[in-house]
Amino acid sequence: MQTNRKIADSIYYIGANDRRLALFENMFPIENGVSYNSYFIDDEKTAVLDTVDRFVSEPFFENVDKLLAGRRLDYLVVHHMEPDHAANIGRLMRMYPEMKVVCSAKAGQMIKQFFGTDLGERAVYVKEGDKLELGSHTLTFIAAPMVHWPEVMLSYEEKEGILFSADAFGSFGTLDGTIFNDEALIDEAWYAEAGRYYTNIVGKYGPQTQAVLKKAAGLDIKMIAPLHGYIWRSNIGDFIAKYDLWSRYRPEEKGVLIAYASMYGNTENAANALALALGERGVKNVRVKDVSVTDVSNLIYLAFRYSHIVIASCTYNLAIHPKMEHFLLDMKALNLQNRTVALIENGSWAPAVIKNATEIFSSMKDMRIMEEKVLIKSALQSGEQIEALADALAKDVK
Ligand SMILES: Cc1cc2nc3c(=O)[nH]c(=O)nc-3n(C[C@H](O)[C@H](O)[C@H](O)COP(=O)(O)O)c2cc1C
Ligand SMILES: [Fe+2]
């Protein structure tokens, strides 16, 4: 039984869900699974836009076969070569020997690298502004290097106003029957998951994402069809506004993320004391997270979301607790910028948190470290330093 859905005149969704995969890219926990979106255009010419991950190949091939209904497949358009979308290119090429492959020259190179196949005669290389005429539908290509890989192209279908956006505007989570954003519950939790996807996967490439947003602003977009998650056809501006903030490294809101690393609870105690002191001062937007039990991808999203980040860590073998260090280095790797940071360090003989964390934050762009620091020798004996930090933070956040 085929599992496709018409999304516009002659255009079909032919993607598939993976609810078994525990870790996307063998890295990011996906409690609600993930969808690999693929599209089919049934015009004078037929085209498949991207394939799906190898774990969900079968429904994809069945959809292609059923929609073709005996016709020949003219084109495969490859927007992105990451194997979550490209895994089935080799098999599709073998199954449809007359099919041409439409992609950037870089993607062509990667097809050779992944599949050992020179596209040769089958290649239709496209670059920014090139068009693929399918009959009544035409795709115009838009270069989107580093959103998320260097070979990435988006395409815009003028008649229907659809932007095929590759990984941009993607999200974790399966499509459970509903495939459009206006059929789904798009709440704060949904945006947090979309934000976790963007910030961890594409977050490093803010300027490149900005460049794509600028190009998109010149198009009359009625629908955004990404490679993961819902197809957007209403309130598109809301999602674009989030992307604009994330890619400019601007916080979504004024608020404080308190991330702590603690083995025996003393640093945790200081983190809780600070949160309470902030509450007392009327700061309501506070999230306290234990870095040892919170996946770092969630911490990254919260760091992108809030204006202020408090790092509270015990010292471990003359360094920052490894779980905290991972979080700090991940923020740096993803180019997070423009945040106010406060430091709480704990150590029983040679505390090393402030020194090491200061080094990391100083090597990042526009990270302001607050003067008010909290130095704990084993356990907090008085509230003085916490009160001072809470005063300063409350003033800054408001
Ligand atoms: C394996 C291990 C290594 C540690 N390394 C250091 C260290 O290098 N320097 C230091 O000052 N304290 C070190 N400590 C001590 C803790 O940082 C200190 O006891 C701190 O108060 C623990 O805070 P917590 O209760 O939040 O876990 C170490 C503790 C452990 C268990
Ligand atoms: Fe990707």
Ligand SMILES: [Fe+2]
């Ligand atoms: Fe992807």
